[in-house]
Amino acid sequence: MPTDIRRPAAAAHAGPAAGSTARRAGRAGRPARRRPPNPLRALALTAFLLFFVVPVLWLLLAATKTDDQLVHGDPLSFGSWSGLRHNWQALTSYQGDAIFLWLRNSAVYSFLALAITLCVTIPAGYALAMTEFRGRRTLLVATLVVMLMPNATLVVPLFLEINAVHLAGSMWSVILPYSFYPFGVYLTYIYFSTAMPKELLAAAKLDGCSEFGVFRRIALPLATPVVALVGFFSFVANWTNYFLPYVLLPDSDQFPVQVGLGTLLNNVPQFNPTVGSLEVQRPELALATLLAITPVLVVFLFSQRFLVAGMLAGATKD
Amino acid sequence: MSASSSAGGGRVRRLSWPGRAGHGFVAPYVVLLIAFGLVPTIYAIYFAFTDASERFAGLSNFATAATDFRFLPAVGHVALYLLIWLVSLVVLVVGLALLLHGLAARAADRALRFLYYIPGALAGAASAMVWLFMLDPTVSPVGFLLRASGLGTFGQVIAPGHLPILLAVIAFWTGAGGWIVVMYGALNNISADVLEAARIDGAGPWQIARHIQLPLLRKWIVYMVILSFAAGTQLFVEPQLLSQASNGVAGRDYSLNQLSYDFAFQNDNVGSAAAISVELLVVGLVVAGLFVARSGFFDAD
Known part of the structure; x- marks a missing residue:
């Protein structure tokens, strides 16, 4: 609408x-x-x-209201601080701190996967762009192909695979698939092949730098923008993933906050009239949604200057 | 792929750098690629062509899936949704990036990019939550508009016929900002001299956009379309949560992924679930192949 x-x-x-x-x-x-x-x-x-902004604004304000104010008050008005406190208490007492547990799970999964992703992705993208090796072209094409493959179509087969190696229900069953991030490899590849002058590396090579030395001393310091970019996209993708943990982590204690939101939604009487005793009011759901997005917002604020300065930094090449 | 992870062959390469270093750099990535790209794909193909007792089953899983009463509607839903979403994404993202890039006030331009991006933080379940509220006339800030168009209840707003547009709006709301940042970055990359020269030659903003900026953005537009297409075919969380919130008014087997999930976890038919996975995979590959072939996507190589 x-x-x-x-x-x-x-x-x-x-x-x-x-x-x-x-x-x-x-x-x-x-x-x-x-x-x-x-x-x-x-x-x-x-x-x-x-x-873009009004829905977010509405969400911020909704967390300060009672359900009654939500329906009868001005949609873009502020409720009250006591309303916010009340929603907070109601939300945090839902299944004893469940919301904090979910947030903690999300953080653990996302950051571990982020760390692995960066260690794996940046060298791979660099090697594809700047070095020659047998199979390079194949790997490049494979990366593009897998990147384009809708990863949710692999969720069910992934479940079977994880089950076969007895990792089902372990947090690694989502962290390891998260760490595989061909999009990041492709971003890094594009970055190095467009923004990094090959002559610079050739000069370093002539000066006797080893290939790893070139990567560490020359390529990596220049790669800050793309590290930020890959890290950012990877973190957001991991934090907001729903389908994979929904399938692979059946236990409510292991839910990331995204899946937790779905559980809360099931207990909102206006959306699900058959709800039992664990009622969740709509403002509480709005507050939970806010909590779920805050880390991503913070990360975005933190990496925005890299995003702007870094995307295709070739422009700064004199 | 395994060839790339094996050492050797290095000495064949020219100059002083052996290929071994390159292999070292990509080895961990190749391991992940095999474990979480290749193996699940093979699993999907394997399950798609075998029956419950692991015997070769030909195309029977595909037939079961295709003749299921939920299958064709799901294909139609996803196709319509993709059409609406991709067209609006290309037109509006490129348009907005050009408008922002030409903005005289730097501060306003930066602030707008950030504000447009904010919904990106709500990707996944969070955006579905927000839009559940936006689409409920009783609490929505645009409730008056919904009621004025004759949609008085949540159920009427999310009537099945409206869903492709609504899902496209949700996807655009969450995803467009990120692509605007990307397009803006690509626009920044265009040399100021080129633009200045065009301006001196008398080109207006429209001509500059059409003859200089758009051709240079093409690669990124293609990239956006491919990735968005891939993401769009895997539609799952939004219709899933909509159906949760509407007691099935918005069907639970609305998209192909929901259907695949239900085949695997409700109907206990892994073969047909895998068959749908394989079909989605093939569609994605064909479209990607077309784009790659026609856009010279590997120009940078």
Whole structure:
């Protein structure tokens, strides 16, 4: 439905009048960066700003309300601090701290997998881009192919495989598959092959640097942006994965917070009238969702400057 | 693949660097690739072509899956959803990245990129949660709009006919921001001299976008489409949670992955579950192959 808000809003103002003003404005101010703001551009960007931000804002506010305020109050109003405290107490007492346990599980799975991913992915992407070895081309194609393979289609076979090696129910049954991250290898490969001058490595080689030395002393320090990028994407992918732990970790004590949210949802009476005694109110579910996303938000804040500066850093090459 | 992990062959290579170092760098990755890429794929193929007593079963698992009453509707759902999602993703992500990149105010541009990205943190179950609320007219901030379009209850909003659009909106809401950051990065990579030269030659923003920026973005657009297609075919968590929240109004076997899951864990039919996996795999590979062949995706190599 939100499409209904943004599309007409953007289209309605795309009339001929707005268009011609925009063109005139564009022609008048020749240096691009000093052009006066184009109203059409501003409008489109604002419409999408609302689309992306209002649901998040609503979620933030919902955690401060009672269920009654949620239904009858202004949707974008603040409830009360005591409402927030009440929701917090109700949520944390659900099955005695279950929410903290789930968050801890998510953190353990995501960070262990992240560490393995970086150790494995960066050297592999580097080698594919900068070195020659037999089978390089095959490995590159295999990486692309596996990267494109919808990994959820492999969840059921993965379950059978993990079961066969008696890892089912162990946390490694999700951490190890998480650590396999061909997308990261491909990002690293693209980064090194577009942003890293081969002459630099050739010079180091002439100076007698070993291949590992070149990687460690020259490539790795220059690779900070792509390390951040791979680390970030990998962490987010791991933290937000639902299907794999849903299938591989049957025990509620082992759920990551994503799967935990599904459990909470099952106990919200408005969505599931047959719920038993363990009722969860909608504001509590909103608060749990907020808790579940906070780490990813924090990570994003932390790596944003790398993201902006780092994506295809070839631009900085003089 | 195993060839790449074996040593040797190094001496054949030219110059002073033997291939052995390259093999050392990729070895751990190759191990993971085999364990969690190759082996499950072989498992899927193996199960797809064998019956419960592990005898070769020909195409019977595929036939069972394809003739199941839930199969064709699921294919249709996923196809329609993909169509809507991919078109909106390409048009809007590229459009927004160009708009942001041309923005005069650097601070506004940075802030907007961040704000557009925020829903990315809600990928997976969290975005489904938020949209359950957004689509429930009783609590939604756009409830008045939903009611004005004649959708007074949650059940009416998530009527089966609306789901492809709703799922596309959810996916776009969560995923678009990340791709905007990627496209923006690629735009940043275009030399300022080239753009300046075009401007001096009298090219307007529209011409610059069409003749310089879009061709240089092409590789990334293709990349986005392939990855989004792959992600889209594995639709699972959103319809799953919608069906949980609606007591089955939004069907529990809405997508192919849900169907595969039910075959394996509800109907106890691993063969047909694997058959669906193999089919999704083949579709993904064919589309990816087409894109790779037609876009020169390995230009950088």
